[in-house]
Amino acid sequence: MKHPSRAFAAVALAAAGALILTGCSTSSANNNAAGTFVIVTAAQPSSFSYETSATGYEAAEFFQNTGSTLIKNPYIDGEGGDARHQDLYDFEPVLASSYEVSDDQLTYTFNLNTDAVSTAGNNLTADDVVFSMQRKFKTATSIVSFISAPALTDVDTQVVKIDDETVSFTVADSAYGFTLLSLLANTPYNIYDSTVLTEHATPEDPYGVVWSQTNANFGFGAYALTDYTPGEQMIYTANEGYVLGEPAVGRIVQRVVSDAGQRSNLVRSGDAQIATQLRPADQVDLAEADAAQVFDVASNAFVFMPLLTTAAPFDDVEVRKALALAVPYEDIMSDVYRGRLSEIPSMLDSAAPGFDGDGLAANTTDAAAAKQMLEAAGYTEDVAFTITVNNAVPDLQETAVAIQSAANEAGFDVTIDAVNSSAFQEGLAAKTFQASMGRDYAVVQSAPYVLSLFYTPGSPINWPDFDNAALNDAIAAGNAAGDPLADAAGAQWNAAQKVLQSEMPTIYIGYVQPLNAFAPNVDGYAFRTDNVIDYAELSLSGE
Structure with missing residues (x-):
């Protein structure tokens, strides 16, 4: 097992802003645009706020691709026919450039990459980290307090700003360290742009939760949501200033197609690059016809x-x-x-x-x-x-x-x-x-x-x-x-x-097994324990 206590090399980032989505748009997608993927899915997130609606495939995929965490589990090649996947026992940087662990294994100090820029154009600060954790634990509808115990139970005392570039997390028992790092590597612990959310806060809603239910761009993720037509489609645009580098696919058009068979046929015909939530029978038919890639993994779903x-x-x-x-x-x-x-x-x-x-x-x-x-x-x-x-x-x-x-x-x-x-x-x-x-x-x-x-x-x-x-x-x-x-x-x-x-x-x-299918020329799929697709890893063969 790789030891979870390690330092990271800093990751450089070019600062760039992105449009804040404040309402619905009727602009249409250009399927033939360079750097565009079409993904067909069964539904849309019911909310853009994890603290009010954390469940459902479409919501999980939205949170993964518009948000970022302090650290992540790195992707490694699969063996025995399995797809590329996460190493669950190692951690590497995203919004943190490094971390140190105290001698007693109780305090984890994260040095932040303050060059990181949100999809709203603001640089990361320690205030963002503290604000995000406060929101996750103090919003009445949030599940985070339930899923974090016993590693994290009291953010007021356990999550502390050291200075503008440094935050510490403290656990009560050294045995909780691995679980703490594993928590912080996953989307429930995405860090939010506190500047944006504070602007839309009220005395009754100090964390801007109500506003964020229908407004998407307050994360530090690889993509901003730049066009949203309820019940029809969502368009994601790459964040040029994403901390891990601008994604290869510049534009993701996610269309709602309610019928699973039709979603499968759209990949078969080349009109979509990815289809999700398929029937297994359709997956098998696509694979047997060499019409799409269907991946095998050591599944946790x-x-x-x-x-x-x-x-x-x-x-x-x-x-x-x-x-x-x-x-x-x-x-x-x-x-x-x-x-x-x-x-x-x-x-x-x-x-x-x-x-x-x-x-x-x-x-x-x-x-x-x-x-x-x-x-x-x-x-x-x-x-x-x-x-x-x-x-x-x-x-x-x-x-x-x-x-x-x-x-x-x-x-x-x-x-x-x-x-x-x-x-x-x-x-x-x-x-x-x-x-x-x-x-x-x-x-x-x-x-x-x-x-x-x-x-x-x-x-x-x-x-x-x-x-x-x-x-x-x-x-x-x-x-x-x-x-x-x-x-x-x-x-x-x-x-x-x-x-x-x-x-x-x-x-x-x-x-x-994952119930999705990828066009033959799509590269970069990696299986994640949240079972969603990391858009930032995707590319087209030959590009």
């Missing part, structure tokens, strides 16, 4: 079904376990995902130092056992419930249908409710769904983060509304064990996973 544990019928663990036995995993892998889904015995990176997979197993199908379990628990009639699914995500709709058919044979009466993206995100946040289909991931692959992400009590993304003492205790014991990558901590992460497998608040169906 899982197809899963959260079950609301605080209301009937899933407040009964026996019902949850019976449903897990009723899911037709192998059929879903072969029929829905055409081999692009694999079993999931563990939520954690099995290649991580200290990983302990003892006693962990993927879910299996046994309809007869499921029915017997329900009968033994006193259910004399079929157990009725509804699976809610986003109608913009075809593979999840097909998975829900497969579950409905198989579960009906195992003693369940399943209804499927397909809703639009906005209604789906609202229902998830409100925890009104009995069951829902999701495709998600943990962007930070530190074990305590992964295990806490969807199960921290009170968190808005704890969709099962699951609060279990044994799980909480195991995670706390792992945090207390020292280095999260050591064997002692690994044993506690194993114990936590066993609680999840025995209590079944969420049914994990499998690890899914």
Whole structure:
């Protein structure tokens, strides 16, 4: 493992401004313009503010490409046919030029690259870093405080401006250092242009959150959003002053095409360079025809079904376990995902130092056992419930249908409710769904983060509304064990996973490969743990 404490070489940057998008535009894109990519996708972000709407593929891709973090995990070449991907155990500079770690391993001091320029044209300062962290932790709708513990819990004391070019982060235990660096390398911890947001703040909204919901350009990312037509398209323009260098692709036209088959055909015909959120069957057809590139990775993205544990019928663990036995995993892998889904015995990176997979197993199908379990628990009639699914995500709709058919044979009466993206995100946040289909991931692959992400009590993304003492205790014991990558901590992460497998608040169906396709002449794809595309890495062959 590479040691996370290291200094960076400074990265030079040419200062340049970019247009602040303040409203909708009706200007059209020129598909044939040099340096332009067309990306077709199923939907648009419901908000430009991470603190009010952090979930959904399109939102995650927006945050990645318009924002920047202090550090990042570097990209490395894949092996055994896997695509280029992140090295999760090393870090390199973005907005920080270097960092130092105190002798007691409690204080991380970041030296900032103050030549970095936001898409609004302002240079980076330490005030931007402190302001950004304050906003993330003090906005009532933000999930950051839930996903940061125990590494970061009190930004007032843990994040300190040393001078205009230097900021320190302090942790309470040296064991939290790796997790802290992993957090700071990912998009939930993007640094914002405080000058822009302060200009649009009010006494009731001191961080400009309301303004930023509909105004995009307050980040230090590779691209500015320069044209936005709701429901139709978004146009990104390269930030000439991006800290890592101006991207090769100067213009990204992201078009909304609701039908997945049509998105696939647009790549096949050459009218789009990239299509996202495809059906696996269409991906396989494109690859077999050599019409597009489809990548294989060591995926951390899982197809899963959260079950609301605080209301009937899933407040009964026996019902949850019976449903897990009723899911037709192998059929879903072969029929829905055409081999692009694999079993999931563990939520954690099995290649991580200290990983302990003892006693962990993927879910299996046994309809007869499921029915017997329900009968033994006193259910004399079929157990009725509804699976809610986003109608913009075809593979999840097909998975829900497969579950409905198989579960009906195992003693369940399943209804499927397909809703639009906005209604789906609202229902998830409100925890009104009995069951829902999701495709998600943990962007930070530190074990305590992964295990806490969807199960921290009170968190808005704890969709099962699951609060279990044994799980909480195991995670706390792992945090207390020292280095999260050591064997002692690994044993506690194993114990936590066993609680999840025995209590079944969420049914994990499998690890899914990236569901996108790239034209044959597109270069630069790198798999990320947030499962989105880093536009700054892309180029065309021969250019």
